[in-house]
Amino acid sequence: MKNGRFDYNLPGVEIKESTRGCCFPLSEKLDKVRRLEEGGVAAVVMYSLFEEQILRESLQLDHFLNFGTESFAEATTYFPEMGHFTLEPEVYVDRLHSIRQAVSIPVIGSLNGVSTGGWIEYARKIEQAGADALELNLYYLPTDPDLTSAELEDTYVQLVSDVRNSVKIPLAVKLSPFFTTLPNLARRLVKAGAQGLVLFNRFYQPDFDLEALEVVPHLELSTSSELRLPLRWVSLLYGRISADLAITSGVHTPEDMIKSIMAGASATMVASEFLSKGIGRAAEMIAGFQHWMEEKEYISTMQMKGSMSQRSIADPAAIERSNYMKVLNSYQS
Numbered sequence: 001m002k003n004g005r006f007d008y009n010l011p012g013v014e015i016k017e018s019t020r021g022c023c024f025p026l027s028e029k030l031d032k033v034r035r036l037e038e039g040g041v042a043a044v045v046m047y048s049l050f051e052e053q054i055l056r057e058s059l060q061l062d063h064f065l066n067f068g069t070e071s072f073a074e075a076t077t078y079f080p081e082m083g084h085f086t087l088e089p090e091v092y093v094d095r096l097h098s099i100r101q102a103v104s105i106p107v108i109g110s111l112n113g114v115s116t117g118g119w120i121e122y123a124r125k126i127e128q129a130g131a132d133a134l135e136l137n138l139y140y141l142p143t144d145p146d147l148t149s150a151e152l153e154d155t156y157v158q159l160v161s162d163v164r165n166s167v168k169i170p171l172a173v174k175l176s177p178f179f180t181t182l183p184n185l186a187r188r189l190v191k192a193g194a195q196g197l198v199l200f201n202r203f204y205q206p207d208f209d210l211e212a213l214e215v216v217p218h219l220e221l222s223t224s225s226e227l228r229l230p231l232r233w234v235s236l237l238y239g240r241i242s243a244d245l246a247i248t249s250g251v252h253t254p255e256d257m258i259k260s261i262m263a264g265a266s267a268t269m270v271a272s273e274f275l276s277k278g279i280g281r282a283a284e285m286i287a288g289f290q291h292w293m294e295e296k297e298y299i300s301t302m303q304m305k306g307s308m309s310q311r312s313i314a315d316p317a318a319i320e321r322s323n324y325m326k327v328l329n330s331y332q333s
C-alpha cells in the first residue's frame with residue numbers, strides 16, 4: 001500500500017489452460033440465471049467487476065489520449081494478467097441490465113476492490129443498470145510488513161463509506177475470515193454503511209507444480225466441511241451487530257441451509273454445489289429444506305433463525321476456549 005492506496009505489483013501467476021473459460025459459469029449466461037429462478041433461488045449475485053478492470057480501462061484511455069506505447073506498457077505491469085477478466089466494465093453493466101430485465105428475482109451486482117478512488121463510481125452505474133443491491137467483495141492479501149491491521153481496516157471502512165455514499169440500494173460486504181478481531185471490524189463496517197455481511201470469501205490457495213517449478217493457482221470447489229467456519233462466525237455475530245448475515249462457503253445440502261439459518265443467517269449462498277452437480281440442485285435443496293421444516297413442525301424460517309446462535313451467551317469467547325479443550329480431550333485413537 002502506498003499513500004493510502006494499494007499497488008498492484010502482483011507476481012505473474014500464469015493462469016493454466018484448464019481453468020480457462022470457467023470463471024463465471026453461473027451468472028454470466030441469461031438462461032442459467034432464468035433456470036436458477038425457476039429452481040426457486042431467492043436472488044442472484046452477479047460475478048464481480050474488479051477494481052483492476054476499471055482502472056485498467058481508464059489507464060488505457062489515458063494512454064491513448066496522452067502518452068506513447070512505452071508508458072502504457074509500464075503502467076500495466078502493475079496489473080495482474082487479465083485472463084478471464086477481459087470484459088470491459090461497461091459490458092458488465094450492460095449484462096447486469098439484461099439479467100435484471102430477464103428475471104423477477106433480485107439481481108445483486110458485485111464489486112471487488114480494496115482502495116477508494118474513482119473506480120467506485122461503478123457502484124452508481126451498477127445501481128443505474130437496475131441492480132437491487134450491491135455486494136462489495138473485499139479481497140486483499142496483505143503482504144507488506146509495514147502495513148498494520150489498523151491501517152488496512154481503516155482503508156476498508158473508508159471504502160465501504162465511500163461506496164455507501166455513491167448508491168442508495170442496499171449494500172453488503174463480503175469478507176475474508178482472516179481478521180484479528182472480526183466482530184469489531186464487522187461493527188465498524190456496519191457503522192460505515194454495510195447493511196449485510198457475507199461470510200466468507202474463500203481464498204484460493206496456490207499450489208507448487210514440482211515438475212514445472214511454477215506456482216499454479218488452484219481452484220478447488222468447496223465441501224460441506226467448509227461451512228463450519230462461517231457457521232461459527234454467524235452464530236457469534238448474530239444479535240451483536242445490526243446487519244443481515246449471509247453464509248457463503250460450504251453450503252451443499254438442505255442440512256447446510258438449515259444449520260446456517262439456525263446460526264442466524266438471513267440467506268445462504270451456493271456456488272460449488274451448482275457448479276459440480278448442476279443448477280437442478282437448487283430445486284432439490286429447497287424441497288429438502290421445506291421437507292425438513294415440515295417434519296420437525298417448524299412453521300417459518302423465522303422460528304428457527306438464530307436458534308443455535310450464541311446471542312444469549314454472555315461470554316462466547318470463554319465458551320469457545322472451553323469447547324476447544326473439550327474437543328482436544330474427546331479424541332480417541
Ligand SMILES: Cc1cc2nc3c(=O)[nH]c(=O)nc-3n(C[C@H](O)[C@H](O)[C@H](O)COP(=O)(O)O)c2cc1C
Nearest residue numbers: 022023047048137222248249250251269270271272
Ligand atoms: C468459478 C468461481 C467463480 C467465482 N467468481 C466469483 C466472483 O466473481 N465474485 C465473488 O465475489 N465470488 C466469486 N466466487 C466465490 C463464490 O461466490 C463463493 O463465495 C465461494 O465459491 C464459496 O461458496 P461455495 O462453497 O458455495 O462455492 C467464485 C467461485 C467460483 C468457484
